[in-house]
Amino acid sequence: MSNPKPTVAVYKFSSCDGCQLSILNMEDDLLDLAEAIDIAFFLEATRAERPGPYDIAIVEGSVTTPHEIERIKEVRRQAKILIALGTCATAGGIQALRNFANADEYAKVVYAHPEYLHYLKTATPIAEHVKVDLELWGCPVNKEQVLEVITALLNNRKPSLPAYSVCLECKRRGTICVLVDKGFQCLGPATQAGCGAICPVNGRGCYGCFGPVREANLDSLSPILQKLEPYPGATARLFRGISGYAPSFRKTADALLSAHKETK
Amino acid sequence: MKNIEVPALARVEGEGGLFIGLKNGKAVEIRLDIYEPPRFFEGFLRNRFLQEVPDITARICGICPVAYQMSSAFALENALGIKVGHQARALRRLMYCGEYIESHALHIYMLQAPDLLGKQSAFEVAAIAPDVVKNALRLKKIGNQILKAIGGRSIHPVNVCVGGFYSWPQAASLTALLPELEWGLQASIDCVKWAVTLPFPELEIDYEFVALHHPDEYGVIEGEVWSSKGRKLSVQDYETAYIEEHIEHSNALHGRTVDGNTYLVGPLARLNLNHAQLLPIAQKSLKDSKIKLPLRNPYKSLIARAIELVQFFEEAIQLVKAYKPDGPAHLELKLKAGNGAAATEAPRGLLYHRYQIDGNGLIEFAKITPPTAQNLPRIEADLFALAPKIVSMSHADATLTAEHLVRAYDPCISCATHFLKLKVEEIEK
Numbered sequence: 001m002s003n004p005k006p007t008v009a010v011y012k013f014s015s016c017d018g019c020q021l022s023i024l025n026m027e028d029d030l031l032d033l034a035e036a037i038d039i040a041f042f043l044e045a046t047r048a049e050r051p052g053p054y055d056i057a058i059v060e061g062s063v064t065t066p067h068e069i070e071r072i073k074e075v076r077r078q079a080k081i082l083i084a085l086g087t088c089a090t091a092g093g094i095q096a097l098r099n100f101a102n103a104d105e106y107a108k109v110v111y112a113h114p115e116y117l118h119y120l121k122t123a124t125p126i127a128e129h130v131k132v133d134l135e136l137w138g139c140p141v142n143k144e145q146v147l148e149v150i151t152a153l154l155n156n157r158k159p160s161l162p163a164y165s166v167c168l169e170c171k172r173r174g175t176i177c178v179l180v181d182k183g184f185q186c187l188g189p190a191t192q193a194g195c196g197a198i199c200p201v202n203g204r205g206c207y208g209c210f211g212p213v214r215e216a217n218l219d220s221l222s223p224i225l226q227k228l229e230p231y232p233g234a235t236a237r238l239f240r241g242i243s244g245y246a247p248s249f250r251k252t253a254d255a256l257l258s259a260h261k262e263t264k
Numbered sequence: 265m266k267n268i269e270v271p272a273l274a275r276v277e278g279e280g281g282l283f284i285g286l287k288n289g290k291a292v293e294i295r296l297d298i299y300e301p302p303r304f305f306e307g308f309l310r311n312r313f314l315q316e317v318p319d320i321t322a323r324i325c326g327i328c329p330v331a332y333q334m335s336s337a338f339a340l341e342n343a344l345g346i347k348v349g350h351q352a353r354a355l356r357r358l359m360y361c362g363e364y365i366e367s368h369a370l371h372i373y374m375l376q377a378p379d380l381l382g383k384q385s386a387f388e389v390a391a392i393a394p395d396v397v398k399n400a401l402r403l404k405k406i407g408n409q410i411l412k413a414i415g416g417r418s419i420h421p422v423n424v425c426v427g428g429f430y431s432w433p434q435a436a437s438l439t440a441l442l443p444e445l446e447w448g449l450q451a452s453i454d455c456v457k458w459a460v461t462l463p464f465p466e467l468e469i470d471y472e473f474v475a476l477h478h479p480d481e482y483g484v485i486e487g488e489v490w491s492s493k494g495r496k497l498s499v500q501d502y503e504t505a506y507i508e509e510h511i512e513h514s515n516a517l518h519g520r521t522v523d524g525n526t527y528l529v530g531p532l533a534r535l536n537l538n539h540a541q542l543l544p545i546a547q548k549s550l551k552d553s554k555i556k557l558p559l560r561n562p563y564k565s566l567i568a569r570a571i572e573l574v575q576f577f578e579e580a581i582q583l584v585k586a587y588k589p590d591g592p593a594h595l596e597l598k599l600k601a602g603n604g605a606a607a608t609e610a611p612r613g614l615l616y617h618r619y620q621i622d623g624n625g626l627i628e629f630a631k632i633t634p635p636t637a638q639n640l641p642r643i644e645a646d647l648f649a650l651a652p653k654i655v656s657m658s659h660a661d662a663t664l665t666a667e668h669l670v671r672a673y674d675p676c677i678s679c680a681t682h683f684l685k686l687k688v689e690e691i692e693k
Contacts, residue, residue, distance in 0.1 A: 016325050018419040024374065045387070047378075101307070107302065110302065140417075231625065
C-alpha cells in the first residue's frame with residue numbers, strides 16, 4: 001500500500017454487532033491500531049466520518065433487505081479491498097436459517113404487521129452480491145485473526161490463517177477428543193480452526209461457527225455423528241446452525257433431511 | 265421548509281434514524297425510525313431442541329450475549345421445573361459481572377463520554393486524555409477476561425447450558441483475575457468520582473422505572489418485576505402488565521404498560537429501585553457521590569453505570585473468592601412439555617423470555633422482549649420533551665443534542681429489532 005496510513009471503513013449489515021465489537025475488544029492494540037490506520041468510517045466507534053474511496057472496507061453482517069443489496073454495491077465501489085468479517089458476512093449467519101423456511105411465516109410469528117417490514121426471503125453472504133477479497137470466518141471472528149489480517153495488509157503480505165480443522169487445535173491444546181472419548185456430537189473434524197477449540201475444551205462438541213474447513217470429509221463424518229444423536233434428527237440440526245448456509249454444510253443437512261423423509 | 269438530516273447514528277449498536285416534524289416552529293411529531301433489519305429469532309427458534317437455544321439467542325446481541333443466554337437458560341429451566349444449584353447460580357452471576365463490566369466500560373468511556381467531552385470518539389478523547397482511555401480499555405478487558413475464563417470467549421461464550429454449565433472453569437483461571445479485579449474496583453470507584461464532574465445537560469423526566477428486584481442481592485438474575493409506580497409482579501405475570509406493539513416506522517417492537525404508558529428499564533431504573541441491595545463499597549460510592557435518588561436525568565444514567573461498575577467488581581471479587589465447584593456442572597434434563605418464563609437484567613435493562621416446549625424438548629413458541637424495545641417509546645417521549653430546545657439550534661448542534669440523548673440510553677438496536685438519521689421537517693401548514 002502506497003499510502004503509509006490506509007483508510008479503513010467498517011460497515012454493518014444484518015448482524016449482532018459482535019464482529020465489529022471484536023475490533024473494539026483489541027484492548028491492548030486498539031490505540032496503536034488507531035495510529036497505524038486511518039479510521040474513516042466506523043459508526044460503532046465514532047461520529048467522525050469522511051467520504052470514500054477507502055483502501056479497506058470491513059463488512060460485518062449478511063444481506064437481508066432490498067436496501068442492503070444496493071448498499072453493498074456502493075460499499076464495493078468505494079473500496080479497494082473488501083473484507084467479509086464473520087460468519088454472517090461469509091455464509092449468511094444465524095439469520096440464514098430463514099433460507100430453509102418461509103420468511104413470511106417467520107415475519108408473522110414475530111410481528112403483528114408484517115406489511116410494515118422490508119426484508120428479503122433469504123439472508124445471503126456478501127460474496128453472493130459483490131466480489132470479496134478476503135473472508136474471515138467466525139461467530140464471532142477471533143480478534144487475533146482480525147489483527148493478523150490488518151497487519152498483513154499494512155505490510156503487503158498474505159495473512160497467515162489456519163487452513164486446518166478444529167481437531168488440530170484440540171490436539172495442540174492436549175484436549176481429549178470429546179467425540180471419541182465422551183461420545184458427544186462434534187463438528188470439529190469438519191470446521192475451520194481459529195476459535196482455539198473452545199467448545200471441546202469446555203466439555204462439549206463444536207457447533208461449527210467458524211464454517212466448514214476445505215475438503216472436510218462430511219460423507220464419512222455424518223454417519224458417525226448420527227450414531228451419537230441426543231435426539232432423532234440432531235445431526236441435520238447440527239449442520240443447519242450458525243454456518244448452515246455454507247455450501248457443504250447445507251448439502252449435508254439436505255441429504256440427511258431427505259433420507260429422514262424417505263424412511264418415514 | 266427546514267430539513268435536517270443526519271446519517272445513521274454513531275456509537276450505538278445497530279442502525280436507525282430520528283425524524284422531528286415541526287409545525288410553526290414547534291415539534292408536533294417525533295419518530296425514531298429503526299432500519300435495523302428484522303432477523304426473526306422467535307421464528308427460527310421454533311422446532312429447535314431446547315439445548316440449542318442459548319447458543320442461538322446469544323447471537324441476538326454481540327454486546328450482551330450473556331444476558332440472552334441467561335434469560336433463555338432460566339426460562340427453559342423453569343419450563344422443565346428445575347433449578348440450578350448454588351455454585352452454578354453464583355457462576356452465572358459472575359459471568360453477568362463480566363458482561364456488565366465489559367458493556368458499561370464500553371458505554372461510559374467509548375460511547376457516551378465523547379459527547380460530554382465534545383469529542384467525536386474515544387480515539388479523540390485519547391488524544392487529550394490518554395490515561396482515561398487506557399484505563400477504560402483496561403476495565404473493559406477485565407470484563408472480557410472473566411467471560412473468557414468461564415465461557416471460552418467474551419463474545420458468544422460457549423459454556424452456558426440449560427441446567428447449568430457444560431463444565432466448571434478451573435479455580436486457578438478465576439483466582440488469577442483477582443489482582444486485576446482489585447485494580448478495577450479502585451478504578452471504578454474513581455470512575456464514579458469522575459462521572460459526577462461531567463457536564464450533564466439538564467433534563468428531568470418523571471419516569472416509571474421498571475426493574476427486576478431481589479430482596480437479598482442487586483437484582484440481576486431472579487426476583488420480581490418492580491415498578492416505581494408500586495406494581496410488583498412475579499416474572500410469570502410480566503405479560504399481564506407489559507405489552508409490545510408493532511409500529512409502522514420501526515422494525516423494533518415498542519413496549520408499553522397495559523395502561524398505555526411508557527416506562528424505563530436500565531441502569532437508572534435498577535439503581536433507583538434497588539440501591540438498598542448494593543454491596544457495601546458500591547453503597548459507599550453512591551453515598552460519597554452525593555447524588556440524590558431517584559435519579560431522573562437520562563444523561564446521568566452514566567453515573568448509575570459507574571456505580572454499577574463498583575458493584576460488579578465488588579461482587580466479582582466475592583464470587584471468585586467463594587468459588588468451589590462441586591459435583592456435576594449441570595443437571596440431567598428430564599424432558600417434559602411445559603411453559604416457562606424468565607427475566608434477567610441485561611446491562612441495558614430487563615430482558616424477558618418465554619418458551620413453550622413439547623415433550624421431546626422442541627420449542628413450540630418463543631417470546632423475547634429486549635430492553636431497547638421497552639425503552640423506545642420512552643426515548644421518543646424524551647426527544648419530544650427535548651424538541652422545543654433543539655429546533656432553534658443549528659443543524660449540527662440539534663443533531664448532536666438529540667443523538668447524545670439517544671446514546672445515553674445505550675440502545676442496542678440490533679437486539680431490539682430489533683439506529684439515527686435526524687430529520688427535522690416543517691410539516692404542511
